Amino acid sequence: MKNSLIQKYNVPGPRYTSYPTVPYWNETDFSYAIWAATLKKSFEESNTSEGISLYIHLPFCESMCTFCGCNKRITKNHEVEHPYIEAVLKEWTLYCQLVEARPVIKEIHLGGGTPTFFSTKNLEDLINGILNHATKAETYEFSFEGHPNNTTHEHLKKLYDLGFRRVSFGVQDYSEKVQKAIHREQSFHNVAKVTFWAREIGYTSIGHDIIFGLPFQEIEDVVDTIEKTKSLQPDRLAFYSYAHVPWIKGNGQRGFKDEDIPKDGEKRVLYEIGKKLLSKNGYYEIGMDHFALATDSLYQSFQNGKLHRNFMGYSSSKTQVMIGLGVSSISDSWYSFAQNVKNLEDYYQMLEWNQLPVYRGHLLTQEDLIIRKHILNLMCTFQTSWANEADYCKEIPEIILQLNEMQQDQLLRIDEKKIMVLEAGKPFVRNICMAFDLLLKRKAPQTELFSMTV
Structure with missing residues (x-):
């Protein structure tokens, strides 16, 4: 490479x-x-x-x-x-x-x-x-x-x-x-x-x-x-x-x-x-x-x-x-995420109060559900499609525009309603997913949050 x-x-x-x-x-x-x-x-x-x-x-x-x-x-x-x-x-x-x-x-x-x-x-x-x-x-x-x-x-x-x-x-x-x-x-x-x-x-x-x-x-x-x-x-x-x-x-x-x-x-x-x-x-x-x-x-x-x-x-x-x-565990109902408290003593205390020890979470929007599906597809099958109208969102053209450079680098192929990750692109699948990550693009992190992709 x-x-x-x-x-x-x-x-x-x-x-x-x-x-x-x-x-x-x-x-x-x-x-x-x-x-x-x-x-x-x-x-x-x-x-x-x-x-x-x-x-x-x-x-x-x-x-x-x-x-x-x-x-x-x-x-x-x-x-x-x-x-x-x-x-x-x-x-x-x-x-x-x-x-x-x-x-x-x-x-x-x-x-x-x-x-x-x-x-x-x-x-x-x-x-x-x-x-x-x-x-x-x-x-x-x-x-x-x-x-x-x-x-x-x-x-x-x-x-x-x-x-x-x-x-x-x-x-x-x-x-x-x-x-x-x-x-x-x-x-x-x-x-x-x-x-x-x-x-x-x-x-x-x-x-x-x-x-x-x-x-x-x-x-x-x-x-x-x-x-x-x-x-x-x-x-x-x-x-x-x-x-x-x-x-x-x-x-x-x-x-x-x-x-x-x-x-x-x-x-x-x-x-x-x-x-x-x-x-x-x-x-x-x-x-x-x-x-x-x-x-x-x-x-x-x-x-x-x-x-x-x-x-x-x-x-x-x-x-x-x-x-x-268990302490710090994350749950997924598909429609929302929930995380348990991270401190062991807090975990025990909430259970003593007969409360599920959830302290934060996220309710997925319709946009979240669509983007989640595309990212899952890419991570699990190295391809995704929006041929089905339910899988389309208005930001798709913007996403495709961002991925054009990766296509020029021969990391993926963009068809009319489909993206396929090529062999050379597999090591960069996190980067490809980031093009779909609308929340990340709307608000770039101001502090260190993630490890390096490569």
């Missing part, structure tokens, strides 16, 4: 797990009553036909990883586990009372933090407590994120017995120098061990998360990491660009200097080499940052045009309703 294109398009931009993006939510016109009404409406429309998704945020970690921008609480005190599980189940009970019908659960994803910080007993109590008030969909998918250093055979077996068939392990990079900088020191032996255990137990989709652009990371580090990954043959891979956002309070990105991080073309070379190696070893590029073997459900969903993207990332199936449980 030409360095001139990287320099041209490497600007701060959203990752588009939602539209509108969180900094552009209209919190003034949002209220709990709006959230409750849109959730009930969407639940009634979709619960019996497709079910709902649950994201459960488990925030505790025993140590701080300096590459991480997630909401977490660092502690070695495991007495925090039980009260937190009780609080999440209380929140779930309040949601079940709100929707006034038995939810059908299509997806559960345990994220963090470190879900495997929790004991198998507490995880079992959590899942059983959720399912006591719900029915599993016929084709349900339960998944969780595991830390290779503390995921035990007992964790994997217990969660498998509870219905989990997909697990992703955070690898990041195998270089000792890089691991030390990001405070995530784990051996290849530990990753291999948990991967083999999961396969032996019967997990059908095992994922590894790898990051490029980390401090001190060089070409040989990426090659070595992918060669080691190849030997374990995970079913899917997240090959993420490191998002350097040290201005976000409390995210821990202070363990290294800005000059220690690969920049622009240097960083993109790491991706291109990694992508080439992954392709050579049978992995297909799926959407943005993701790769999968042809046997994995993510690849099959991409091929069938059913790939979906939400606050949990890419998913092999869509649900109209996604409820986020």
Whole structure:
């Protein structure tokens, strides 16, 4: 890829797990009553036909990883586990009372933090407590994120017995120098061990998360990491660009200097080499940052045009309703977004008051819904169309005008009522989506909000 294109398009931009993006939510016109009404409406429309998704945020970690921008609480005190599980189940009970019908659960994803910080007993109590008030969909998918250093055979077996068939392990990079900088020191032996255990137990989709652009990371580090990954043959891979956002309070990105991080073309070379190696070893590029073997459900969903993207990332199936449980979790009723309080003590207090711990959100306008659909299409299928009158908005000509330069750079093709992202344009899909982001264009951020797109 030409360095001139990287320099041209490497600007701060959203990752588009939602539209509108969180900094552009209209919190003034949002209220709990709006959230409750849109959730009930969407639940009634979709619960019996497709079910709902649950994201459960488990925030505790025993140590701080300096590459991480997630909401977490660092502690070695495991007495925090039980009260937190009780609080999440209380929140779930309040949601079940709100929707006034038995939810059908299509997806559960345990994220963090470190879900495997929790004991198998507490995880079992959590899942059983959720399912006591719900029915599993016929084709349900339960998944969780595991830390290779503390995921035990007992964790994997217990969660498998509870219905989990997909697990992703955070690898990041195998270089000792890089691991030390990001405070995530784990051996290849530990990753291999948990991967083999999961396969032996019967997990059908095992994922590894790898990051490029980390401090001190060089070409040989990426090659070595992918060669080691190849030997374990995970079913899917997240090959993420490191998002350097040290201005976000409390995210821990202070363990290294800005000059220690690969920049622009240097960083993109790491991706291109990694992508080439992954392709050579049978992995297909799926959407943005993701790769999968042809046997994995993510690849099959991409091929069938059913790939979906939400606050949990890419998913092999869509649900109209996604409820986020736990501190800082974000929920999506399709018509509105709602986020829980970020402070653990506030989370507990609101639940004691029998209140859902929502503190902000956004009611999507008709324009939002149209733009959201186009951005989802681009992120999931690398194309979008406004041939259907319902998908057209008056700003489309202006958007096309802005994309003409990208067409000249051979990153995409513009037809009469359609846009297709070309192979050379896939690394710039965030930039292409930004052309559709009307809220971003109307009000450019005055402070640092987003990571760089390349």
